[in-house]
Amino acid sequence: MLESGCKAVKEGMLEKRSDGLLQLWKKKRCILTEEGLLLIPPKHPPPPQQQQQQPPPLPAEPAAKIKELHFSNMKTVDCVERKGKYVYFTVVMAEGKEIDFRCAQEQGWNAAITLQMVQYKNRQAILAVRSTRQKQQHLAAPHGPR
Numbered sequence: 262m263l264e265s266g267c268k269a270v271k272e273g274m275l276e277k278r279s280d281g282l283l284q285l286w287k288k289k290r291c292i293l294t295e296e297g298l299l300l301i302p303p304k305h306p307p308p309p310q311q312q313q314q315q316p317p318p319l320p321a322e323p324a325a326k327i328k329e330l331h332f333s334n335m336k337t338v339d340c341v342e343r344k345g346k347y348v349y350f351t352v353v354m355a356e357g358k359e360i361d362f363r364c365a366q367e368q369g370w371n372a373a374i375t376l377q378m379v380q381y382k383n384r385q386a387i388l389a390v391r392s393t394r395q396k397q398q399h400l401a402a403p404h405g406p407r
Contacts, residue, residue: 267294267295267296268294268295269292269293269294270293270294270295270373270377271291271292271293271370271373272290272291272292272293273290273291273368273370274288274289274290274291274303274364275288275289275291275300275362275363275364275370276288276289276362276363276364277289277300277360277361277362278360278361278362278363286363288303289301289302289303290302290303291370293370293373293374293377294377295377295380295381296331296332296381297329297330297331297332297333297334297335297381298329298330298352298374299327299328299329299330300327300328300329300330301326301327301328302326330352330354330360332377332378332381332382333355333381333385334354334355334356335352335353335354335355335378336353336354336355337352337353338350338351338352338353338371338374338375338378339351339353340371341361343366346365346366347363347364347365347366348363348364348365348366348370348371349361349362349363350362350363350370350371352374
C-alpha cells in the first residue's frame with residue numbers, strides 16, 4: 262500500500278487495543294486508502310501537506326513501525342457497541358486475528374473502513390469475472406480453418 266501511492270480516503274486518529282496482558286488503548290495515526298488501513302505510531306510527525314493532485318507522501322517512519330491492514334487480508338468489520346462517546350469495533354482478518362479499535366462516534370471510522378473494504382472486494386470480484394470471461398472466450402474462439 263505504501264509503495265503503490267494510493268490516495269488517502271480518510272486520515273485521523275484511532276485507538277487500538279494492544280495485544281498485551283493489560284490490553285491498553287493506544288492512539289494510532291491512521292490513513293485509510295482504497296487498498297486498506299495504515300496504522301502509524303503517533304510519536305512521528307505527520308507527513309508534510311502537498312498539492313491536491315499529488316499522491317500522499319510516504320511517512321518518514323521506518324516501515325517496521327507502520328502496520329498495514331490490507332483489504333485482501335480483511336474479512337469483516339464488526340461494530341461491537343456504542344458506549345458513551347465511543348464506538349467500539351473489531352477488524353477480523355482472514356486468518357482469524359481480531360483487532361479491536363475505538364473512536365469517537367461522530368468520526369465514523371468503522372463505516373468508512375467497511376465502505377472501502379466492500380468497494381475493494383467488489384473491484385476484485387469484477388476483475389475475477391472479467392478474467393474468467395476472457396478465458397472462456399479464448400477457449401471458445403475457433404482456431405482457424407481446417
